[in-house]
Amino acid sequence: MTDLDALVGDLDRRLAEADAVLATRYPGDRGVRQPVHTVYVPGDQYDAGTVGAWAAEAKAALAAHAGSAAELASAVPALHEQVYERVIAKLDAEPIEDLRIDFEDGYGTRSDEEEDAAAVAAARALASTVKDGSAPPFHGLRIKSLEAPSRRRGVRTLDLFVGELASAGALTSGFVITLAKVTSVEQIAAMVVVLEAVERAHPVPKLGFEIQVETPQSILGPDGVALIPLMIAAGAGRVTGLHYGTYDYSASLGVAAAYQSMEHPVADHAKDVMQLAAAGTGVLISDGSTNVLPVGDREAVHAAWRLHARLVRRSLERGIYQGWDMHPAQLPTRYAATYSFYREGLASAAARLRAYTGGGDSGYLDEPATATALAAYVLRAAECGAATQEEINKLTGLDKVALAKLAKRPI
Template identity: 50%
Template sequence: MRTTLDGALLAGIIARLSEVDERRAARYPGDPGGRQPVHTCYVPADKITDDLPARWGAEASAALDEHAADPAALAAAVGVPAALAPTVFERVRAKLAAEPVEDLRVDFEDGYGSRDEATEDTDAVRAAGLIAGWGLAGVGIRMKSFDTAELLQRAVRTLDLVLTGLGTPPPGFVVTFPKVTVPDQVEVLVELLDVIEQRLNLGTGALRFEIQIETTQAVIDHKGRFAVPRLIEAGAGRVSGLHFGTYDYTAACGLGAADQHLAHAACDFARHAMQVGAAGTGVRLSDGSSNILPVGDNVRPAWRTHYKLVRRSLSHGYHQGWDLHPAQLVPRYCAVFAHHLETAEADGKRLAAYLARTSGSILDEPATAAALARSLRRAVECGALTAEEVTRSCGLGMADLTALVERR
C-alpha cells in the first residue's frame, strides 16, 4: 500500500515523544496505592494524652448515646436517610469502638498558638514520646509556618525536637506544612528534611509532608500562574498531600466571617485548582474543617452542618477532611458510610457490567471502571461495607479491585 510518511520520519517522532512520555510518567505516576484516611484529626500539642485515640472514640460514643441513641434519633439528629439509619447507626458505633481515629496531627500551629520557647520545647519532646505509642496508621505534626524568620526558627526547632525524639518515625508519619506562599519555602523544607534523614540515619525520602493550601498565593501566584504544580514540583517527591485551609483562605479572599465556610464558591475554586494541579501526581487531597463544634446546646445543629459539608466534599471528589472535636466523628462517619451505602449497589452493577462487556444504558470507560473499583475499595477500608458485600455487588474481591485501580 502506498503511504506518504516514511519510516525514518516516524522513528524520529517516536524517539522524540518517548522522552516526553518518560518525563510525563515521572511527573504523573498516578495513585500511590494503599489506604487513604477519611479524615485527619487536629489536636493541639498541649491537649494530647497517651490514650488520645481511645479517648476520642469514647467521647464520640458518649455523644452518640446522649444525642442519637437509636437509628431514628440518628436520622433526626444528623440527617442520615431513614432507610439507611439502622445500618449506619450500627456501623458507626462499631467504628467508634474499633478505629475512631484514622489519621492524627499534633498541632503546633493555629490550634496551639504562640507559647514561650521552653513550653513549646517541652510539648515537642512530649509529643515525640506519645506519637509512636498511639499505633495509628497515619500520624504526624503540624508545625508553624515559614512566614517570618521568627516563625521559621520555631517551626524548625519543633520539627527537629520531634524527629530527634522519635529517632525512627512510625510508618505513616507526615508533617503538615501550613501557610505556604511560594515554592522557595517548600524547597527549604526539603533541604532540611534531607539533612535530618542523613543525621538520623533514615532512608532517603523517608520524611514526607503535606502542603496546606490556605493562602491565595498557593492557588494563583504573583505572575498569574496556577501555583499548585510548582509547589508539588518543589517538593521533590516528598509531598504526600494537599490540605485545604478553609478559614485562612476565605479571610485572604476578603470574605466576612459569616461567609467563611466550606460551601462557599471561593472554596470551590481553590479546591478545583487543587484537583487539577494534583491530578495524576499521586498527591492526595483533603478538605478543610467546620469550626461549628458539637458542644453544649449546639450538638445536633453542628452535626447536621458537618454531615452536609462532608457529603458535599465527597460529591466533589474530596474523600478526606479535618475533624477538630471528638463529637465530629459521629457526622463524619455517618456521612462517609451513608455515601458508600447509597452508591455501592449501583457502582457494583456498573463495574460488573463493564467487566462482562454487557450492553446497558451506561457505556463506561476504563478510567470510570477504576474509579468505581476505588470507591468500593474505600468503602471496605473505612468500614462502611464488608468485603463480602462488595463481592456480592460486583463479583470481585479486594485484590481484584486493587488490580483495577492500579491498571494504567
C-alpha cells in the same frame, strides 16, 4: 505506504522529553489508603490517652443525642439504614484514622523552652501508642511555617519530634508532616532541604509532607501563574497531600467571618485548583473543617451535626475524600455521612463493575476511566469500614487484586 517504523521512531524522538515529564510528574495512584479525615489536637493537649478520650466523648455524644438510628437520621437526613451500627463499631475499633499533633495555630506561640518540652512529650506519647498498637493508622505533626518569623521554631520542633520517634523505633509508614501557611514555591524546595537534613541527623526512611493551602499566594503567583503544580514539582516526590485551610484562606481574601465556610465560592475555587494540580500525581486532596461545633443542648448538637454531615457529603460528591475534624462529637457525623455515601451507591457501583467485566447488563455503557473510578469507589468503601472486602468481592464478583488493577493502583 507510509514507513510506519521510521515515522514512529521520529515521533518517539520528538516526544521523548514530554513522555519523560508525563511519567515523572504524573505517576498516578500511589496505591495507599487515604484516611477519611484528619483530627487536629494542640501539641500541649495531646497524650497517649487522647484517641481513647475522643472515642469516649464521641460515643457519649451519640448516646446522649442520638441513641438510635432513627434519632441520628433526624440529624443526618441522608443516613443509610445500615450505617448506625457500623458507626458505633468504628468508634470502638478505629475512632480516628489520621491524627495531627498541632504545633501551629492550635498551639500558638510559646517560649522555646515550652515548645521544646511539648514537642518531646508529644513525640514520646505518640511513640508509646505506636508501640502498643493504639495509634491511629496515620499520625504526625503540623509545624509552623517557613516564613521568616517562625522558620527556626518550625524546623526545631520537627527535628525534636522526629528524633524522639526515631530513637524509640516508632517512625512508621503512617507518619505524616504538615507544613502550614505556604506562600512560595521556594518554601517547598526549602522543606526538601530541611527533610534531607533531618534524615541525616536521625537515620530514618525518606520523609514526605503535606502542603497546607491556606494563603492566596499558594494558589496564584504575582504573574498569574498557578503555583501548586510548581510546588508539587519542587517537592521532588515528597509531597503527599494538599490540605485546604478554610479560615485562613477565606480571611485572606476578605471574606467576613460569618461567611467563611468550606462551601464559599472562594473555597470551591481554591479546591478546584488543588484537584486539577494534583490529578494524576498521586498527591491526595483534603478539604478543611467547619468551626460550628456539636456542643450544647440537643437542638444545638443536631444543628451542628446536620451542617457537618452535609458538608462531608458535599466534599465526597465533589471527589474530595478527606476533611478535618476538630471536635470528638464530629466523629459520629463524619462516619455516618461517609458510610451513607458509600452504602447507598454500593449496589449500583458493583453492578456496573460486573457488567464492565462481562457479568451482565447494568444499563450503563461505562468507559475504562469510569470503571477505574467505580473500582476506586468500592475500594475506598472497604478501607474506611463502610463495607467489608468480602461483601464487595461478592457484589462485584471481583477480588481485591482485580479491583486494584481496575482502579490502576499499584499492587
